Amino acid sequence: MVLTNKLFEQYSKTICDDVSIEEGEAIAAKLLQELSNSKLGIGLAAPQIGITKRVCVINVKEPIVLINPKMLESDGEFIFKEGCLSYPMKAVKVKRYTMVAVEADNLDEPLILDIRKDGDMNDILEIACVQHEIDHLNGITMFDRKYVQEPYRAPKKYGRNEKVVIVAKDNKSTKKLKYKKALPLIDSGDWSLFTYEGQGTIPQ
Numbered sequence: 001m002v003l004t005n006k007l008f009e010q011y012s013k014t015i016c017d018d019v020s021i022e023e024g025e026a027i028a029a030k031l032l033q034e035l036s037n038s039k040l041g042i043g044l045a046a047p048q049i050g051i052t053k054r055v056c057v058i059n060v061k062e063p064i065v066l067i068n069p070k071m072l073e074s075d076g077e078f079i080f081k082e083g084c085l086s087y088p089m090k091a092v093k094v095k096r097y098t099m100v101a102v103e104a105d106n107l108d109e110p111l112i113l114d115i116r117k118d119g120d121m122n123d124i125l126e127i128a129c130v131q132h133e134i135d136h137l138n139g140i141t142m143f144d145r146k147y148v149q150e151p152y153r154a155p156k157k158y159g160r161n162e163k164v165v166i167v168a169k170d171n172k173s174t175k176k177l178k179y180k181k182a183l184p185l186i187d188s189g190d191w192s193l194f195t196y197e198g199q200g201t202i203p204q
């Protein structure tokens with residue numbers, strides 16, 4: 001049975017233990033069975049059925065079993081809305097890598113997934129799912145990875161008599177003067193506004 005919500009709580013933050021390939025394969029078989037019982041699931045990790053061992057399965061295009069997986073390499077990012085069998089009816093926007101290389105004790109070669117150049121919906125689901133399931137083995141849920149957009153900061157507006165600093169095109173000289181006097185110089189293209197919000201130092 002897949003543990004959900006409150007029942008999953010005690011396993012959701014557990015860093016799982018390494019396992020032998022033999023034991024890992026037995027756990028993987030159980031996970032694949034559970035996954036086939038669920039209509040919506042595309043991946044499942046051992047802690048979701050109450051086993052705190054480093055085993056997870058992914059089944060998007062074909063079944064992938066990962067025993068003691070380790071992320072070797074990662075690159076790029078995309079934002080993806082994910083769900084989780086342990087949190088039915090919930091969805092969270094998460095930032096994921098667009099390329100991952102994962103080694104696992106049961107694989108002869110690292111698993112490399114890469115959607116940086118192209119990828120259809122199944123490729124996207126698969127690469128997100130692999131990262132989601134490995135997270136479960138490290139006590140990380142999609143809620144821990146929730147993507148929060150940086151708030152937009154509007155550029156500061158200056159008063160006409162407010163002192164500003166402008167910098168010459170060649171970056172060699174600066175002037176401090178009232179904004180209304182600076183405006184024509186900025187408009188000429190030879191000078192640009194140096195003082196703006198977020199800038200730490202003002203040249204004097």
Ligand SMILES: [Zn+2]
Nearest residue numbers: 083084085086
């Ligand atoms: Zn999950």
